[in-house]
Amino acid sequence: MTRALISVSDKTGIVAFAQALVAKGIEIISTGGTKKALEDAGVPTISVEDVTGFPEMMDGRVKTLHPLIHGGLLGRRDLPEHMSAMKEHNIVPIDFVVVNLYPFKETISKKDVTLADAIENIDIGGPSMLRSAAKNYASVTVITDPIDYDKVISELETTGATTFETRQALAAKVFRHTASYDALIAQYLTNVVGETEPEKLTLTYDLKQSLRYGENGHQTATFYQEPIAVPFSIASAVQLHGKELSYNNIKDADAAIRIAREFDEPAVVAVKHMNPCGVGIAENIDEAFDRCYAADPVSIFGGIVVANRPLDVATAEKLNSMFLEIVLAPSYSEEALAILTKKKNIRIMTLDFSAAKAGGKEFVSVLGGMLEQTQDINTDDVPSNWEVMTDRQPTEDEMKAMDFAWKIVKHVKSNAIVLANSKQTVGIGAGQMNRVGSVKIAIEQAEASNAIEGAVLASDAFFPMNDSVEYAAQHGIKAIVQPGGSIKDKDSIEMANKYGITMLKTNVRHFRH
Structure with a gap:
């Protein structure tokens, strides 16, 4: 009988997927919380312990790291010597692996996380199974993302098996996933030990948005964001209205919020082509905008305006009278938002300014390499x-x-x-x-x-x-x-x-x- 090994932290859709596998005559191996969730839903399962004949131990650290598991994943079905070895050692092939990993990212995102908590949420068995299965994608279907369940079931229902192309694509996705997982661990521990110039730079980003084009129409572009959200960043801004952001919109908006965070008092910044064309401060945001506009009433046309205070009706009416690409503020009054959204295409965005003063590193790509530096924040650079x-x-x-x-x-x-x-x-x-x-x-x-x-x-x-x-x-x-x-x-x-x-x-x- 064909076997599937299922062990997931994110259980989204897993019961329905397992039920579909069982309906196709596929036997389920599972463990821990996943096994309980499946059995509670009436899905029959075999425990990993029953397969290996070896008990789970060391608080779950050792359970799937066993030849009877990895032999079933890695054994090549096209090599007689592999199949002979599997038969000799009673290794049953495992043709489906459904695994997602301990929530390391979610763990270290907590404000009160301890090093011990972080370490315990470094998955070892999961990545090992994923990598074994993905290496043998010629025979094994490996899934780490719930979004791929429907495609696999569709192919099973249509042809009785997954296609080579699907298995290959899923394997590539697995290696991206495990690489990103390890990169996040590497970043975390590198920061823990205080290493500032590691011999390897391991970065990982998540897809946020596919862009229509890059700086120019003939260039392709994609927007990626850090896996742990940076609160004060254009990646964390929420779009309430308007067209999709473009590559140039994102670059200009990033430049604008960097300027706006310089000020504790109400401030309005207008940016065009990565440079400020006007900046104004005042006792209120409406007057700050007037000063920003007066600084260069020509260049602001087609630009981006950022306010570091909630936007009111008076300011919204002035903004609505001109062509702008983006308006960004911490929030909007209901009336102000109604005024601004009268224009179909203008992008209206919000951003939490409470973490505006936080710094960090920034990266710039060059041909063949990457430059890293700290942000230009210097608390000693003051008039005194x-x-x-x-x-x-x-x-x-x-x-x-x-x-x-x-x-x-x-x-x-x-x-x-x-x-x-x-x-x-x-x-x-x-x-x-x-x-x-x-x-x-x-x-x-x-x-x-x-x-x-x-x-x-x-x-x-x-x-x-x-x-x-x-x-x-x-x-x-x-x-x-x-x-x-x-x-x-x-x-x-x-x-x-x-x-x-x-x-x-x-x-x-x-x-x-």
Whole structure:
């Protein structure tokens, strides 16, 4: 009689699947909680102990690791010597394996998880059976995902057996599953022991969404998310309305929420092509949006807007009057949501901002490799640690404005220049090949809106020449914040003193490539 071994932690659909197998004359081997669940549903089973003649022991750690199990999985049906050995040792072939693993991910996701709990939820027998069966997919059908039950039963009912192509596809899925399972264990224990540069980088991600295309229409793309949810991330955002997210939507939204988390006060951020085009803060979100919009009312068109406070009716009405790709906020009033959803295609999303300040590592792919770094979060990078480089001391208003501008310039593509007052950006120069070019772009934008008076300048890196300082001074800038550290710092300081500019040194650079 054909045999199936069933041992699952996730019992979704398992009773109906086992009943279908039994109806096809397949004998069920099972153990533990799975055996009880099947028998309670009237499905006849054989215990693993009855097959092996060896008792389960060591709190269940040893039960399926036995030649009578693995011989039945690994024995090749096309090799007479294998079949002879199986007959000699009373090994009965096992043609179906249905196994999913101890809930390691769910265990380590708990806030109060102990190392001991985590270790006990590392499955050994399960992956071993899956790998044995998957290696022998020429003869064995192996299933680890309940979503595949219907396909297997359909083939059994249609032809009396699964196809080679199905067995091969299921085997590939098994090895992806066990690889991901082991990668998660490796990540967890690597963090436990504090290893920061492991000789092997083991990452695993779960499919979240198939995208229509990538950056451009001829590119394919897929969105994957970390298996343990990162609360403050675009992967954890919930879409309430609108078209599916695109590759560029996801990238831009990620950039926007990174900026929005910089602020404790109500803030609104508008992003276009991975760069902020406007940022505003205020006592309430409606006024913060007004300042964000006024910063660049042209570039916001077709952009992404993120608010770090619940969205109200007044703000929703303003947002509804323009074309936007995404609006994202912690929540929406019922009336605000009704206004925004009048437009069919706009993507309305929510995100929990309570974990916004958490950091972590980030990864960037390059041809043939991967770069890893910690996120650009530096709790020591605050105005109280800055140094005044020039003769003139900054005013209180200038300090507030420089603090605001400095929080934003770190999120602008290098070379980056941000002009701002204490409440909003007024000019942004991004991604230029030389720094003075970014200064000119930012100043031109500020002057076009008559907003340069009283504005300060933030630079993501030091000034290699004094030309940027001089150009800024000639256009009315009176306060500059920059990392310092150039061999020509002295030249920039002298130029700032010449024009009566106060210039502060942060000793922290914020390149963003």
